[in-house]
Amino acid sequence: MSIELIIRDQIVEAIEKCYQQQIDSSLIQLQNTRKEFEGDITLVVFPFVRMSKKSPELTAAEIGDYLQQNVTEVEKYNVVKGFLNLVIASEYWVSVLNSVGSTANYGITEPTDSSKLVMVEYSSPNTNKPLHLGHIRNNLLGFSLSEILKANGNKVVKTNIVNDRGIHICKSMYAWKMWGNGETPENTGIKGDHLVGNYYVKFDQEYKKEIATLIEHGQTKEDAEQNAPAMQGAREMLLKWEAKDPETIELWKMMNQWVYTGFDVTYKELGVDFDKIYYESETYLCGKDEVLRGLAEGVFYQKEDSSVWADLTAEGLDQKILLRSDGTSVYMTQDIGTAKERFQDYPIDKMVYVVGNEQNYHFQVLSILLDKLGFEFGKGLHHFSYGMVELPQGKMKSREGTVVDADDLVAGMVEVSRKTSEELGKLEGYTPEQAAETYKMIALGALKYFILKVDPKKSMLFNPEESIDFNGNTGPFIQYTYARIRSVLRKAADRGIAINQTIDSKLQIGKKELELIKAIAQFPVAVKEAGDNYSPALIANYIYELVKEFNQFYHEFPIIIEENADVRNLRLVIAENVGKTIKTGMKLLGIDVPERM
């Protein structure tokens, strides 16, 4: 039982004894004592003043007396205004430290057979262009969220729905066919997803030229957009694709394969992966069937032009189209099919969609539609809605080339990392491979931490010139602290200092050491809150606080050169456990930590 729970129970009793009142434990506000005051845990006593009918100070003193007498861990207390600061005996903190040291996966709750199965969908790329910074935020959030849910004792299936069909895919295909001259990733050396993306851009350029020409020849803008040969070609291609025209299918398969090969490289670089991949080309027909079933059952309705609709006015929403007048499916249709298949494939307890907040309406509607179709899981879908990444000049647009490409960004950061590392020269003795691995680890640490430390709900700004930082509240700062701890531990071993993991409970603990033990003790709380709130940012912020605390300690106090052997051992044990906690915490963010840097 944690000290906090014990104190809560005793406060309830104290109120009953002193003021003859039964209180609800939600009235009990405990917080960590602010550093400028003496104490470890603070009770806010204002809510009890009404019961005691005494001043806040007197009330606090009475409760403090009771706790001091009845809770052995409460050594003493002091009162500042309406705040009761409790000083917890250092034996308790020693026992916490000892238990951290003896716990293999400190802070992590392993899943059991009866754990909930959570499916997390993330990434969900289109196969017509390479991944950009927006996708990076999605991928990092999805991966980290999965890790955090696992650490909270859930079973997690990571999934990806690949949007591999549709008019946008046909645009790239058409452009390649028209103007590609047989270019392939092999004969150009261009990464597959980039090559296909180039043709997506090419399509747009040619399309715009054609429109301009048609307008010169007297067509209206609307007509020109419809009649431009490029657009007609792409449409024709989509029809051929749906009709399973062999040549078109062949082209589609070839170009998609280029993209997948490219994506795999990017995913591997980012360190994200999936347990199960769904393809829209395989689920959209199922969605169509479901919509038609809904139509037959009277859940949906059909207009004269034979398009199919859902009426959501009773839910306070609009009408939503589910099948176009030509019978082809829309985004929503596919998501219905994909959802159904997933719940058939897995015993899912919770479905989480990691998708940008521009889709809030979409998922609200999806949930209602699935419910209307009789799927009991419909209401329980969770849209993990995150904010957009913006550039100083505004939103990113693939077609206009105002995107920060994922591969370029990572490569650029690795380059900065390499330069910095070489200047500092701390990797001497590493093989070129080891050094390269470390540069990459640091670069990705910087990128991932930069993105994950921000509250997922909020939109964030990425400034290419300023955001690539390796100092301050950054991933490399945390990685550096870890490497520093490892260095200390290596040196201790070199000097033949054996670390005794079990600290004597009577050992006097210094103030700064105590702060660190308390910080380590907060880790499981941070993991739980991150899980409850679906927020990797809470883990990032926690680690930053811990690391700052450690660096202050490091500068102020000697560790291996401390002469008192007991104190030296205590500091080594603390350093080791801080390192352990950093490593576990960063793992939840998908960030690795280096032994040296």
Next chain:
RNA sequence: GUCUCGGUAGCUCAGCUGGAUAGAGCAACGGCCUUCUAAGCCGUAGGUCUUGGGUUCGAAUCCCAACCGGGAUACCA
């Protein structure tokens, strides 16, 4: 128009289930490497928490309104 999310230091962000004097990093300025890694540490300066009301012993935090910004809003995904 309607719905929705946001507005905290020059910049990027914490803090938001109400609690003590609103915190970090970057940028600026000044210190600290012949003791364990200076990608670090310490210090100076920087705030009407958009504005106005309300609830409360207590509001950056909750409620209402206004202003500003992002997003969505029936056949793009």
